[in-house]
Amino acid sequence: MYAQMVKSEAADGEQTPEDRAFQARIDRGEKIEPKDWMPEGYRKTLIRQIGQHAHSEIVGQLPEGNWITRAPTLERKQILLAKVQDEAGHGLYLYSAAETLGVSRDELFEKLHSGAMKYSSIFNYPTLTWADMGAIGWLVDGAAIMNQVPLQRTSYGPYSRAMIRICKEESFHQRQGYSIMMKMAGGTPEQKEMAQDALNRFWYPSLMMFGPSDKDSVHSAQSMAWKIKINTNDELRQKFVDETVPQAEYLGLTVPDPDLAWNAGRGHYDFTEPDWTEFFDVLKGNGPCNEERLGARVKAWEDGAWFREGLSAHAEKAAARRLAAE
Amino acid sequence: MKKEWPLWEIFIRGQHGLNHRHVGSLHAPDAEMAINHARDVYTRRKEGVSIWVVESADITASAPSDKGPLFDPAEDKVYRHPTFFDIPDEVGHM
Numbered sequence: 001m002y003a004q005m006v007k008s009e010a011a012d013g014e015q016t017p018e019d020r021a022f023q024a025r026i027d028r029g030e031k032i033e034p035k036d037w038m039p040e041g042y043r044k045t046l047i048r049q050i051g052q053h054a055h056s057e058i059v060g061q062l063p064e065g066n067w068i069t070r071a072p073t074l075e076r077k078q079i080l081l082a083k084v085q086d087e088a089g090h091g092l093y094l095y096s097a098a099e100t101l102g103v104s105r106d107e108l109f110e111k112l113h114s115g116a117m118k119y120s121s122i123f124n125y126p127t128l129t130w131a132d133m134g135a136i137g138w139l140v141d142g143a144a145i146m147n148q149v150p151l152q153r154t155s156y157g158p159y160s161r162a163m164i165r166i167c168k169e170e171s172f173h174q175r176q177g178y179s180i181m182m183k184m185a186g187g188t189p190e191q192k193e194m195a196q197d198a199l200n201r202f203w204y205p206s207l208m209m210f211g212p213s214d215k216d217s218v219h220s221a222q223s224m225a226w227k228i229k230i231n232t233n234d235e236l237r238q239k240f241v242d243e244t245v246p247q248a249e250y251l252g253l254t255v256p257d258p259d260l261a262w263n264a265g266r267g268h269y270d271f272t273e274p275d276w277t278e279f280f281d282v283l284k285g286n287g288p289c290n291e292e293r294l295g296a297r298v299k300a301w302e303d304g305a306w307f308r309e310g311l312s313a314h315a316e317k318a319a320a321r322r323l324a325a326e
Numbered sequence: 327m328k329k330e331w332p333l334w335e336i337f338i339r340g341q342h343g344l345n346h347r348h349v350g351s352l353h354a355p356d357a358e359m360a361i362n363h364a365r366d367v368y369t370r371r372k373e374g375v376s377i378w379v380v381e382s383a384d385i386t387a388s389a390p391s392d393k394g395p396l397f398d399p400a401e402d403k404v405y406r407h408p409t410f411f412d413i414p415d416e417v418g419h420m
Contacts, residue, residue: 093367096333096350161350311355
């Protein structure tokens with residue numbers, strides 16, 4: 001998931017009649033719309049979750065943007081450009097959804113830049129070879145899809161509509177990644193080795209995308225009652241492993257987990273949990289690329305200020321001229 | 327001069343002669359740029375043949391609390407639907 005460890009603002013104390021009526025609407029499957037009454041905790045939790053999701057889409061452009069100028073063919077370059085442009089679009093859909101909750105776009109940016117809001121831990125890992133473009137599309141977008149598909153049914157209308165739009169486009173991202181992996185895995189021994197290396201490096205960070213294990217996930221209950229979280233972290237992680245292992249086998253690549261084994265009794269794969277110390281460390285800002293990613297965002301924001309202001313000035317002038325001509 | 331670009335609501339007409347439909351919103355300094363941005367944000371896959379943009383501040387919406395008075399009266403007027411009337415089979419297609 002693109003949003004990890006979102007702190008849920010459960011109401012403390014007694015539920016008011018309004019709280020109960022609100023929960024009843026959600027239980028009936030009604031969508032909550034921007035102007036409807038909602039508990040303050042619901043609003044705040046959603047701003048945090050949708051905001052973090054939006055930030056992840058935007059920061060997520062950076063690891064792939066790194067390879068646009070070095071794509072191996074013109075076709076691959078066009079495809080990668082289209083994919084990165086989609087991520088920008090997904091960020092914009094989500095920022096708009098967050099803004100309906102009464103937060104401004106600039107406030108969200110400021111909170112990202114100051115570190116008050118997070119983005120997904122996965123984007124703090126470097127993209128070292130072209131095969132990483134394959135691994136990201138296949139694994140990272142694959143993991144995102146696992147989470148986003150159920151979120152299409154989330155209780156908040158604008159969030160749900162953004163997710164529906166995003167899911168329509170996300171499948172292209174995963175398939176283009178897998179297509180790169182097929183090409184690399186079927187290529188020269190060196191190319192296959194690069195594909196294996198990319199899988200080795202992105203496997204556990206991808207598993208971390210779903211967030212900590214359910215037993216350590218303290219915010220789930222309230223968010224699930226509000227239907228802004230639909231499945232538990234462990235459910236989704238298991239589903240991801242079950243779907244991905246056969247895809248790796250098809251590629252002739254080995255998942256870097258010696259304890260990975262099909263458990264016929266459970267009907268699922270048993271697998272090794274990622275190193276959660278590393279996860280919390282990356283989240284705290286100590287991943288290999290945290291500084292570089294956030295630095296790039298802040299630089300883009302600051303370098304673009306004159307342009308944003310220039311367009312505003314032009315718009316005001318043009319409006320004044322139109323008024324004078326009337 | 328630090329201020330956010332205003333918010334615009336975007337409406338797209340799809341390929342098959344349907345109404346313009348609300349697809350989402352975006353920030354832009356003026357209407358012309360809003361159309362340019364809408365093209366990039368909402369029609370990357372040929373979703374439309376025409377774009378309308380309206381500044382969000384210019385939209386007047388009904389209040390959620392008016393839902394009852396506005397829409398409940400239609401509830402007991404089922405005769406507005408053709409299926410309310412039983413037409414005998416012998417009459418044929420109607």
